[in-house]
Amino acid sequence: MKTSTPFISEPLHADIKSQEENLLAREKEVCSYGDTVHYAQRPKIFERCEGSFLYDAEGRPYLDLQMWYSAVNLGYANPQVNEALKRQIDQLPQLACQYLHREKIELAERIVDSMKKSFGLKGRVHFNVGGSQAVEDALKLVRKNTGRSRMLAFEGGYHGRTLAASAITSSYRYREAYGEFSDRAEFIPFPYIFRSPFLDPAQVEDHYIREFERKFQHEYTGTWNPKTGRAEFGAIFAEAVQGTGGYIIPPKNYFKRLAKICREHGILFVDDEIQMGFYRTGKMWALEHFDVQPDILVFGKALTNGMNPLSGIWAREELISPEKFGPGSTHSTFSSNPLGTAAGLEVMKLLEKKDYERSVPEKGAYFLDHLRRLQKKHPEIGDVDGLGLALRMEMCEADGKTPARALADRMFQLGLEGKLQNEASSVGLILDIGGYYKNVVTLAPSLEISREEMDLACELLDQVIAQAKHK
Ligand SMILES: Cc1ncc(COP(=O)(O)O)c(C=O)c1O
Known part of the structure; x- marks a missing residue:
């Protein structure tokens, strides 16, 4: 000090x-x-x-x-991230996002490699500017791949305050004055052990899993068609550890069991790592603690150590291949800005170097x-x-x-x-x-x-x- x-x-x-x-x-x-x-x-x-x-x-x-x-x-x-940014200012401080620069490619490569290492999955990265915008890109990808515009999300979940991100964020406070611009998610309770009726985490887990399973037991729950085997929802958006909701850690096997049910009903799993990613929880991605493989992962915040706004999504190849998500699917003037990618690349190097x-x-x-x-x-x-x-x-x-x-x-x-x-x-x-x-x-x-x-x-x-x- x-x-x-x-x-x-x-x-x-x-x-x-x-x-x-x-x-x-x-x-x-x-x-x-x-x-x-x-x-x-x-x-x-x-x-x-x-x-x-x-x-x-x-x-x-x-x-x-x-x-x-x-x-x-x-x-x-942070001296190393600051230095990387200074070097980038002298070298290539500005570049329109329709052109390429080395740092963007190397940063994407490191995130793709980290996903291979953490989850054994092959995919691609797509950059944007802030967390909410990346969440919106994830929504686009889900809609495009599933043809569904309704999502599942959690009570206490936070995914941002742009119009579409607030539709999957549970606080009505963020929507009340603005009306609905996008299908509002169905919010399911998060297994919040301290405020649940049970003391034992295993009981909490069983209870919330049973409640979730009920949605798919017959057609009268209003969300599932047993004849087609398809649900009304394109994806579930989850924070493995709830951030704004109060740093709530779920019981150990909850997400594994939940993800299995989602997979059986064609619901994609979107892992929002905007607040918990980049080793906040001791793993590169918080979801790694819970033995679940995501379909889409959203990141932001600590990617640049808070320097230049940069966020993004990673998605499985089959969801984000060039055939599925072609040129111009999203665009923002400042997405993959070179100062942000240079800071992000330095952060990734530091994360790889230190234990x-x-x-x-x-x-x-x-x-x-x-x-x-x-x-x-x-x-x-x-x-x-x-x-x-x-x-x-x-x-x-x-x-x-x-x-x-x-x-x-x-x-x-x-x-x-x-x-x-x-x-x-x-x-x-x-x-x-x-x-x-x-x-x-x-x-x-x-x-x-x-x-x-x-x-x-x-x-x-x-x-x-x-x-x-x-x-
Ligand atoms: C889990 C999570 N998702 C999304 C967001 C939205 O990110 P941004 O504030 O960069 O739009 C946040 C921000 O706090 C967050 O914690």
Whole structure:
């Protein structure tokens, strides 16, 4: 942790504060409130970032435990990714996406190879700019291959907020004001162990699988024709570990059993790895933990370590062959932009070089152990769980079960105020609150986080919980 301004004199402090007030007043006038900035009571302005930390104008560090919703897996201002981007700026910074450049081909090749290694599957990659756009490309591919426009998706699932992506995202909040532009998915419950009626994960798994099987038992469920053997749905869109839904880890064999039923009824399996991909869970793709082969896989965020917008889909050859998905099937001016592909290629090289399959589960176990100790101290932590460095802490009332949204919200605000104590200095904590009841602290620290930083994280979490409880 580097404090760039170790001592700030009173006049300098006043000057920085007045500059910040001025910027915030101007933002109020000219920026739409339609994005997520104004979720915070007082929007925060940052000046600098490095490693696991963001810094405000006064040089105060904020330990980031969510890393831009897992887009910055390899740490802020990662020197190798930065260097790759600088080289690309000097070499070929711009190129229209109808032409080719080396980095695009090599990046696609590495993702194709990773899919062969992880799942033994042959396929192709198709790039776009953001996660939601890649989800839309996946929807196109499903529609083209199956002739079906209805999808299955999960309660608590998040696939983006463009119009078609919100049709398969479970929150009605994102659709209510805009009407339906695309067939809305049928949302099925996710096997959320902590909030299920059963304590045993195997029982949870059996229960939700049985419920799913019911759809295909006879024609009167309204979704399956036993005469043709076909279902109404083109695909199921799934996050192997739910992200925005609250970092929920399903029982071990749930997806394997679900995917088998889907396959038997001609329903494709689309694996949304936008938040959990690129070793967040200790495997390159989170679905690898569950012994399932996807038909289509969607990726984004951490592909470029949060540098240039780049996302994409991988699909099995038979779905995305040139005959099936011909030239111009999708287009976006900035898809496969050379700065994005150069950053992505460097990220893939780093992922291949370093042993994240070993280090992420080790760090995750250390962090989870800390969280379990915090849980003993604070009964308001109803549940903690984790897979690699995707960790959850579910905030509840003192009964350890009733969701405590206000408590989680106070923790978030307190972290942003930057008044927590580390030795003699004041520091901040960047948290993200998710979950069905907006009471889950979803922790996605840098995969490069050190033990000292994890120790600090837990000290700071202890402080915010204690302060939030007594406010
Ligand atoms: C699982 C998942 N899918 C899709 C998206 C949408 O990606 P984007 O915000 O880049 O459009 C997100 C973003 O949080 C996500 O977590």
